[in-house]
Structure formats: C-alpha cells, structure tokens
Amino acid sequence: MTVTYLDHAASTPMRPEAIEAMLPFLDGSYANPSGSHRFARQARKAVDESRDRIADVLGCRPNEVVFTGCGTESDNMAVGGAVAAARLAGRAGVAVCPAAEHHAVLDVVEHGGGEVVGVDGIGHVDIDELAGVLDRLDASGRPADVVSVMTVNNEVGTVTDIGAVAAVVRRHAPDAWLHTDAVQAPSWVDLRHITPSVDLLALSAHKFGGPKGVGVLVERGRAAEHRVAPLIIGGGQERERRSGTHNVAGIVAMTEAMVRTDVERDDECRRIAALRDQLVDRLCADLDDVVETVPRDRKVAGNAHVCIAGIESEALLFLLDEADVCASAASACASGAMEPSHVLAAMGVDRSLALGALRLSVGHASTQADVDRAVHVVVDAVTRLRR
Amino acid sequence: MRRTDGSARAEPGLIEPPHARVRSLGWVKVMCAMSGGVDSSVAALLLRRAGHDVVGVTMKLWGGDSDTGCCSVSDVDDARRVAQQLDIDHLVFNFGDDFDQHVVEPYVDAHRRGVTPNPCIECNRSVKFARLAERADLLGFDAVATGHHARIGRTDDGRLTLERGHDAAKDQSYVVHMLDQAQLARTLFPVGHLDKADVRALATEIDLRTADKPDSQDVCFITKSDGRSTFLGDRITFRPARVVDTDGAEIGRVEAVEMVTIGQRKGLGLPGGGPKRYAVDVDVDAAVVTVGDERDLLDPGVDVVDVAWVDAPVGGEVLVQCSAHGAPRRATVELGVGPEAGAADRATRASVRWATAERRVAPGQSVVFYDLTDRRVLGGGICAASTS
Numbered sequence: 001m002t003v004t005y006l007d008h009a010a011s012t013p014m015r016p017e018a019i020e021a022m023l024p025f026l027d028g029s030y031a032n033p034s035g036s037h038r039f040a041r042q043a044r045k046a047v048d049e050s051r052d053r054i055a056d057v058l059g060c061r062p063n064e065v066v067f068t069g070c071g072t073e074s075d076n077m078a079v080g081g082a083v084a085a086a087r088l089a090g091r092a093g094v095a096v097c098p099a100a101e102h103h104a105v106l107d108v109v110e111h112g113g114g115e116v117v118g119v120d121g122i123g124h125v126d127i128d129e130l131a132g133v134l135d136r137l138d139a140s141g142r143p144a145d146v147v148s149v150m151t152v153n154n155e156v157g158t159v160t161d162i163g164a165v166a167a168v169v170r171r172h173a174p175d176a177w178l179h180t181d182a183v184q185a186p187s188w189v190d191l192r193h194i195t196p197s198v199d200l201l202a203l204s205a206h207k208f209g210g211p212k213g214v215g216v217l218v219e220r221g222r223a224a225e226h227r228v229a230p231l232i233i234g235g236g237q238e239r240e241r242r243s244g245t246h247n248v249a250g251i252v253a254m255t256e257a258m259v260r261t262d263v264e265r266d267d268e269c270r271r272i273a274a275l276r277d278q279l280v281d282r283l284c285a286d287l288d289d290v291v292e293t294v295p296r297d298r299k300v301a302g303n304a305h306v307c308i309a310g311i312e313s314e315a316l317l318f319l320l321d322e323a324d325v326c327a328s329a330a331s332a333c334a335s336g337a338m339e340p341s342h343v344l345a346a347m348g349v350d351r352s353l354a355l356g357a358l359r360l361s362v363g364h365a366s367t368q369a370d371v372d373r374a375v376h377v378v379v380d381a382v383t384r385l386r387r
Numbered sequence: 388m389r390r391t392d393g394s395a396r397a398e399p400g401l402i403e404p405p406h407a408r409v410r411s412l413g414w415v416k417v418m419c420a421m422s423g424g425v426d427s428s429v430a431a432l433l434l435r436r437a438g439h440d441v442v443g444v445t446m447k448l449w450g451g452d453s454d455t456g457c458c459s460v461s462d463v464d465d466a467r468r469v470a471q472q473l474d475i476d477h478l479v480f481n482f483g484d485d486f487d488q489h490v491v492e493p494y495v496d497a498h499r500r501g502v503t504p505n506p507c508i509e510c511n512r513s514v515k516f517a518r519l520a521e522r523a524d525l526l527g528f529d530a531v532a533t534g535h536h537a538r539i540g541r542t543d544d545g546r547l548t549l550e551r552g553h554d555a556a557k558d559q560s561y562v563v564h565m566l567d568q569a570q571l572a573r574t575l576f577p578v579g580h581l582d583k584a585d586v587r588a589l590a591t592e593i594d595l596r597t598a599d600k601p602d603s604q605d606v607c608f609i610t611k612s613d614g615r616s617t618f619l620g621d622r623i624t625f626r627p628a629r630v631v632d633t634d635g636a637e638i639g640r641v642e643a644v645e646m647v648t649i650g651q652r653k654g655l656g657l658p659g660g661g662p663k664r665y666a667v668d669v670d671v672d673a674a675v676v677t678v679g680d681e682r683d684l685l686d687p688g689v690d691v692v693d694v695a696w697v698d699a700p701v702g703g704e705v706l707v708q709c710s711a712h713g714a715p716r717r718a719t720v721e722l723g724v725g726p727e728a729g730a731a732d733r734a735t736r737a738s739v740r741w742a743t744a745e746r747r748v749a750p751g752q753s754v755v756f757y758d759l760t761d762r763r764v765l766g767g768g769i770c771a772a773s774t775s
Binding site: 337338340 | 447463478479480481483
C-alpha cells in the first residue's frame with residue numbers, strides 16, 4: 001500500500017538522521033542529565049551541544065534556548081508567562097494577537113482577556129489595526145504587555161512580515177514583548193532573519209523531521225532579562241525556565257533535524273515550490289471553481305490551500321483517505337470533528353466556500369509521484385462529490 | 388474502509404444477522420452510526436461479523452455542554468476505541484450546523500410557542516436518517532446502520548415494514564417512526580432483534596469498553612446539572628403567567644409559561660392538598676395556564692399533522708402511542724382531516740378518535756400509529772397545536 005502523504009503541516013516523517021541520532025539515548029545513554037555521575041554528564045553534554053547547535057540555526061545565544069515538550073507548550077509559556085510576569089510586576093497583563101493565530105496562542109490571549117486584531121484577506125495581521133489597538137490600549141492605561149504574531153500560518157501558509165510587526169510594536173507599545181509562533185516556519189524560513197526582531201519564538205520538532213513531544217522556546221532580549229513566568233514548575237531542570245527531566249533523545253533528534261533542515265532549506269524550497277505549483281495548477285485546470293486561498297508569493301513553498309466550491313471537506317477527506325491520500329482541511333477539536341476554520345472566517349472567506357477547504361501540505365518527503373497521484377485522486381473525488 | 392477482503396465472515400449460529408435483506412445482495416458497505424453507547428457498539432460488531440465492510444461514524448452535533456449523547460469527548464473516545472477493537476475505521480463528522488438548525492433552534496422556538504417537541508425524533512428525521520444517510524450515499528455506502536431497538540421486515544409482496552424491537556422494554560420504534568420505504572431500504576438495525584441483556588453479553592464477550600455503559604436517557608444537549616429551564620432560560624425571555632381554574636378564576640402564578648406542559652402537575656404555583664390538578668391548557672399568547680382535574684384533561688381525540696407513513700397511508704382502527712414509552716391506545720384514524728386540511732393533506736394530516744377518552748396530548752409530541760397486533764409501525768406525526 002502506497003500512501004500519498006500530503007499533510008506535512010500536521011506532522012512530518014522523521015528524518016533518518018534524527019532517528020539515528022536519538023537511538024543511543026533510548027538505549028545505552030539513558031541517564032538523567034541532571035545527575036552527578038559520568039553517565040549523567042554524558043547525557044548533559046548531548047543536551048548542551050544540542051542547545052549550541054540550535055542557537056546557531058536560530059541566530060540567538062545558547063542561553064536563550066529553552067527546551068519544552070511541544071509547540072503548544074512553548075506558545076502557552078510565552079504568552080501566558082508574559083501575562084503572568086506582567087501581572088506580578090503590577091501591570092494589567094494584556095496580550096494581543098491576530099485572529100488567525102493557532103489556538104495555542106489565540107486561546108491563551110482570549111482566556112486572559114486580551115485583544116484580538118483582525119487580519120486581511122490573506123490572513124496577514126492588519127498592521128494599521130494592530131497599531132490602533134496598541135495605541136488604544138496605551139491610552140486606556142492598560143498598555144499591551146505581549147504581542148504574539150505567527151511567522152507562518154498553519155492552515156493557509158501566509159508568511160508574516162515580522163520586521164514590520166516588530167516596528168509597529170516598538171513604536172506603539174515600546175514596553176511590550178513580541179512573541180512569534182514559528183512552528184510552521186523552519187522548513188521554509190531562515191529564522192536567523194526572524195529571531196533578532198522578537199523577544200520570544202516557539203518551535204515544535206515534529207514539524208521539520210524531528211520527533212513529537214519536544215519543542216523550543218527562545219527567550220531573548222527583554223523577555224530573557226525579565227523572564228516570563230514558567231508554566232511547569234518543580235525541579236527547575238531546564239535552566240529554571242522549565243521543570244521536568246530533559247527529553248534527551250527528543251532534544252538530540254530535534255537538533256539533528258533542525259540542522260539538516262537548515263542546510264537543505266534553499267534547495268528544498270525550490271524543489272517543493274515546483275511540486276506545489278504543479279499540484280495547484282493541475283487542480284485548478286482540471287476542476288472548475290477551485291479558489292487558491294492565498295497567492296503563492298505570500299506564502300510558504302509547501303502550502304497548497306484551496307477552497308473547492310460545491311463540496312464538503314469532510315466528505316472529500318473520506319474519499320481521499322479511502323484512496324490513501326493523506327490531507328487535511330481545518331483543525332480538529334478534541335473529539336476529532338472538523339471545526340469550521342477560524343482562520344478562513346477571520347480572512348472573510350464565505351462560510352459555504354470555507355466548508356470546502358482542502359490543505360495539501362508538501363514537504364521534505366514529497367515526490368513527483370505524490371503530486372501525480374494526488375491530482376488524480378482529488379479530481380476524481382471532487383467530480384464524484386459534485387455529481 | 389480499506390478492508391474489502393471480507394476477512395470476517397459471518398459466524399453462523401451465534402447471532403443470526405438480522406438483515407437477510409441486505410445480505411441477499413452480497414457483502415455490502417455499511418456506515419454504522421456509533422454514539423459511543425453499547426447498542427451501536429454491538430451493531431457494529433454484528434455487521435462486522437456478518438462480513439460487511441463497516442465504517443463507524445460518530446456525529447459531532449452539539450458544541451455546548453453535554454452529559455452524554457454523541458457529543459462529549461469521552462463518548463467519541465468510546466466509539467473510536469470500540470471501532471479499533473473491531474478493526475473498522477472510525478470517523479467523526481461535524482453536523483453541528485444541521486443539528487442547530489433542525490433540532491436545537493426548533494426545540495427552543497417550539498417552547499417559545501408553548502409547544503413540547505421531541506428533539507430525539509427531530510434528530511433522527513433531519514440528521515441521522517437524512518444528513519448522515521445522504522453523506523453515506525454520496526460516499527458510496529449501501530446502508531446506514533444504527534443501534535436502535537427496532538426491526539425492519541419484509542411483507543410477502545416485498546414491501547418493507549418497520550417493527551417494534553424484540554426487547555419490549557427497550558423498543559425504540561417510536562423514535563424512528565418517520566422512515567419511509569426508500570429510507571428503510573438503506574437502513575439496518577442490527578440489534579433490533581436482541582434483548583438488551585444479550586446486547587450487553589455480546590459486548591462483554593469480546594470485552595468492549597462500552598459493555599456496561601449506562602443507557603442514555605435524556606436530551607443530549609441539556610445537562611443534568613443545569614436542566615431544561617436553564618437551557619431555555621438562556622435562550623428565551625420567560626414570561627410569567629396567570630394560573631386559572633376552568634372557570635377562569637386566578638388561583639396562582641408561574642414564572643415561565645413556556646416551561647408548562649399539558650398534563651403537568653407540579654410547579655404550577657398551587658397550594659398542596661386537595662384534589663389532583665393538572666395543566667389542561669396553556670395559552671402562551673395570553674400568558675394563561677388553565678388547571679383542572681383529571682376529567683378536564685380528557686379528550687375524545689387528537690389532530691395530527693406532518694404525518695409520515697412507512698408505506699401507504701392507513702386509516703381505520705389502529706393503536707396509537709404518544710410518548711417514547713407510553714402505552715399504545717386503541718383509536719380510529721381518519722385521514723386528511725383536521726384544522727384547515729385540504730385535499731392535498733390526505734397523507735400528511737390525520738384525526739385520531741380514541742376508543743375511550745384519553746389524556747390530552749401535549750402539542751408538539753409525536754403521535755405514532757401501530758397496527759392492531761401492536762407490532763408494526765404504520766406511520767406517525769405531530770400533535771397539532773389545538774386539539775379537537
């Protein structure tokens with residue numbers, strides 16, 4: 001059975017180098033890196049080396065890297081921790097984010113009574129509205145404490161101009177920290193160009209060929225100086241920023257995957273963009289009423305997001321699944337039911353069109369054969385559903 | 388869905404598959420609606436054993452709080468885990484918009500008008516046997532199965548019949564009465580021929596996690612802790628009403644006329660003691676609840692609208708059931724009559740005359756006709772807002 005896997009934005013297959021790198025720490029080098037013996041020091045060295053290598057790829061200092069359990073934890077810690085830190089310091093603790101953020105950020109902002117800013121028709125934060133909201137908060141005596149804007153949107157692939165966002169935050173909320181959820185970015189964006197503009201940055205290993213269950217939060221600048229409040233407290237193992245025994249194998253594998261991703265990025269972006277372009281061009285040519293949600297020059301190379309009129313994603317995904325094509329539509333809730341996309345709603349996409357959303361995300365494991373097969377299967381399935 | 392090799396052939400002797408009709412067509416592809424309860428778990432099990440190509444589907448219907456039904460995360464967990472144990476695929480379909488539109492909003496709106504609907508029946512009518520069945524059809528399934536305790540049979544001349552479940556105490560034919568010939572032809576009730584105890588025994592035998600799960604009883608979108616009045620109170624501006632006796636003299640007050648149902652005894656703001664008194668009429672527009680004794684509650688008949696028939700409309704002597712577990716009563720049905728009935732209404736309106744006067748049926752309740760053997764469903768509709 002050949003599976004056509006076009007769901008890299010959900011999770012990627014692990015890179016072989018990453019699997020190889022983690023194996024020794026599942027087998028021989030099992031010691032707790034916080035211990036005080038030789039074996040422990042061996043594990044500690046692996047964690048410290050990983051931190052150095054990751055800092056190099058991200059363009060930050062090693063002591064700005066915090067290892068976490070996943071991207072959501074990193075986002076929660078950044079936004080929730082910034083709000084908590086602000087409140088401890090006697091401020092209001094106001095978080096601000098755009099409406100198309102991942103729930104890992106959006107729910108924290110909303111839960112904390114923060115402000116949600118609109119996005120434009122391609123899901124990019126409305127810069128003028130952001131400036132206005134920051135001014136209004138400032139004038140009301142509750143200035144923003146943290147602004148969170150994702151580097152790459154997980155559904156539609158839109159790339160945010162983080163430099164422009166940072167300039168607005170500096171001008172309109174000079175004391176606020178800027179966080180970016182960069183979970184979808186490493187395969188497509190050189191983060192050395194992003195990190196210097198932000199105070200906080202979140203990553204998740206399994207989105208770029210690493211294992212599940214490990215992530216990174218970069219804390220730098222003012223965030224490192226004043227420190228976001230930790231989310232998980234206890235032994236303080238991760239430099240007192242996060243407690244819990246280190247996931248040594250996961251950290252080592254994530255590092256290997258990140259370094260490989262960084263080395264191959266330029267070539268892979270060209271290769272994958274060509275596959276993606278072909279995929280979307282052929283779908284649009286073979287099917288009527290297929291709308292490409294975001295123009296290609298505004299989004300990452302691996303994202304093919306379309307809205308297909310006259311069909312429902314749930315039904316389409318069933319037929320794709322039956323033909324062993326893995327794709328997705330919007331995010332799923334705890335029950336596994338597909339929720340209508342809050343991203344498309346924020347972008348102003350008509351609800352009936354949004355119900356026919358399809359995200360095919362191309363990635364490092366994708367081939368020409370995948371594209372050929374996906375086009376064939378999607379066209380067949382849509383034709384059948386429209387009959 | 389990839390398992391098309393018919394790997395699990397029927398295990399003869401254990402349980403005779405209840406759907407020879409479909410079996411005669413060969414192994415078929417069946418979508419089994421799985422709520423996470425034991426009945427639909429065993430329905431999927433039996434279909435699997437009969438060799439069908441089965442996919443389990445749990446419908447996500449309600450986004451709010453829920454004790455049970457098919458909407459809570461743990462019910463979906465149960466359905467998914469059972470599907471895994473049975474080695475069938477399991478999917479979740481989000482029909483929340485349809486559920487809101489066809490079940491929840493009409494439920495709230497009906498109460499606003501002083502009408503008491505049965506949301507489970509509307510869910511079956513508009514979601515399970517409509518939206519889900521259409522989706523199943525679109526995706527190439529031959530039939531939709533559910534865990535209802537009801538049976539589908541076939542007459543000598545090939546017409547399909549809808550019959551009470553084998554387990555009289557668990558019979559659910561009342562809530563699926565609206566199925567017509569075309570729907571029945573594509574529906575399976577795999578546990579309808581079983582006693583509930585046997586259903587649980589089958590689940591226990593292969594250690595399904597739902598084997599001892601309690602039956603769900605209540606409306607899935609209303610929680611026990613908050614109840615109906617909180618649910619409706621959040622959506623309707625309740626209006627206080629005068630409570631009067633049959634002579635029109637005011638004898639009490641209620642806070643919410645929308646919450647009073649015909650036949651209700653408690654919560655009418657009346658002092659205790661004395662003869663039993665019931666709500667015999669609810670006038671929402673005038674905000675008046677009339678109470679009377681048991682005799683005032685008696686009616687010679689009931690007008691039924693929106694009638695659906697299993698097969699051709701059947702008038703004459705029948706048995707009539709007016710609640711999910713109510714006793715069937717003898718009556719005569721006259722077709723096509725009732726308030727403002729026209730010639731085109733012969734199939735959709737009916738007037739029921741009780742053999743002996745019966746307690747008034749609350750408007751909005753489903754009125755279901757059975758044949759005189761009390762075995763076969765003939766059809767059913769909804770009690771009209773004004774009784775004759």
